[in-house]
Amino acid sequence: MSIQHHIHGDLLLAYCAATLDEGASILVATHLALCSDCRSDAEIVETLGGIFLENATTNQKQEKSDQKIFASIIKSHQSTASASSKSSLDSFVFPEPLRSYIGGDPDELDWQPVGGGIRQFLIKTHDSQTTARLLMIPAGKRVPDHGHQGFEATLVLSGSFYDRDSWYRRGDVSIADSTVIHHPAAGPEEDCICLAVTDAKLKFRSPLPRLFQKFHGI
Amino acid sequence: MKKAAKIISLNPEQYTNYSSKDLSKVNKPPDQISRVMSDYLVAVAEHQDQEAFAEIFNYYAPSVRLYLLRNGVDASKVDDIIQETFAAVWAKSSQYDCNRATASTWIFTIARNKRIDAFRRENRPEFNPNDPTFQPSFFESGEQAMTVQERAVTIRDALTQLSPEQREILQFSLFEGQSYTTIAIRLGIPLGTVKSRARLAIGKLRLALGGQGEDL
Structure with a gap:
């Protein structure tokens, strides 16, 4: 099954440059774990980083301190065999690095209801700019009509959803900005679990979800 | 250690006189230097080759310094990050795969990660290719x-x-x-x-x- 909806170039560049917020970085890194096309794009960007490094060598001279730095690296270098950690084979829904952030399988999480049968799990980060959350949308259920003040990226982890004439399945990313008003619906086959990253509050169009939003910090 | 200290003081003109390695290539265009650096990195990984490591350090340390300064790293901290970067280059050289990345690309990612470790409060999560959920690509064996x-x-x-x-x-x-x-x-x-x-x-x-x- 190949992925149809990918990370945009600007998001990938910011991720590789390490200028992207932590919340959005979780989404990009988890998509990369599932998508070799975007990994190949990330390799292009990192190669570019290497090229910038090479270009910078031409005008740069050695500093006096370099010799000291070099000497202390040699001194402290001891070949240490790094122990490789084995990861458990049980958990397939959440790829790394997402799984480390969540610390469990879907049925072990403390999901919070957010209305309409939809549940969320907020992911703790050091990031104050973006909010990263898991959403569980019951099979066949629609998310209420909403727009965004900022950016929303959604990565499907299990099940599927239909939005703006496209199906999104595991690994697919849907990106919406402030111009988009939509009401995605989960596919009928199973509950849809996705990772949603937003950098501003959602704007629900009808009053009931807006009231819910107040209480649940969506 | 004595030997390495000598190598570090080599200036570019002396490179061509240095016969134990094919350093004449160092005066060539960046992409060819990159190839040479890649070989050096493999030599560090396979034989703990200190001279090869010195060449890598000599070539990249100045541009890593510039990278850190341009990223707004405080001048007093730059030396520490350079040291951490190149200590990691050596320590992790066995993980370097010359079929997957150029030496420059690999060193760029290490310098970037060391900068983040030191100065970014937020984490920068990365995927793990050994994770069971990781989806390898058709070409991922390097047979592109x-x-x-x-x-x-x-x-x-x-x-x-x-x-x-x-x-x-x-x-x-x-x-x-x-x-x-x-x-x-x-x-x-x-x-x-x-x-x-x-x-x-x-x-x-x-x-x-x-x-x-x-x-x-």
Whole structure:
């Protein structure tokens, strides 16, 4: 099954440059774990980083301190065999690095209801700019009509959803900005679990979800 | 250790007189130097080759320094990060796969990660290729049509074909660690324009490597 909806170039560049917020970085890194096309794009960007490094060598001279730095690296270098950690084979829904952030399988999480049968799990980060959350949308259920003040990226982890004439399945990313008003619906086959990253509050169009939003910090 | 200390003081003119390694290549274009550096990195991994490590350090330390300074790292901390970066280059050299990345690319990612470890409060999560959920690609064994060195040359050429406006976004973001908002303010252009230039630039590089020019 190949992925149809990918990370945009600007998001990938910011991720590789390490200028992207932590919340959005979780989404990009988890998509990369599932998508070799975007990994190949990330390799292009990192190669570019290497090229910038090479270009910078031409005008740069050695500093006096370099010799000291070099000497202390040699001194402290001891070949240490790094122990490789084995990861458990049980958990397939959440790829790394997402799984480390969540610390469990879907049925072990403390999901919070957010209305309409939809549940969320907020992911703790050091990031104050973006909010990263898991959403569980019951099979066949629609998310209420909403727009965004900022950016929303959604990565499907299990099940599927239909939005703006496209199906999104595991690994697919849907990106919406402030111009988009939509009401995605989960596919009928199973509950849809996705990772949603937003950098501003959602704007629900009808009053009931807006009231819910107040209480649940969506 | 004595020997290495001697090597570090070599100036570029002396490189050609240094016969134990094929250092005459050092005066050649960057992509060829990159190939030589890649060989050195393998030598460090396989034989703990201190001379090869010294060559790598001599070549890259000045540009890693510039990278850190451009990223706003305090001058008093720069030496520490350079040390951590190259200590990691040596310690992790066995993980370097010359079929997957050029030496420059690999060292760039290490310098970037050391900078983040030291100065970014937020984490920068990464995927784990050994994770059972990781989806390997058809080509991931390194059997692509082009070698990484050829790909790097293609990217280098494609970079010169970009408009200066696109190129500066890449430089500001990747080499100076500036957010798109900062770049927009610096250039006095809308945030959306910065992002679309970034997107177009990446698309053109992808196109040069035989991929699609448009974001999917």
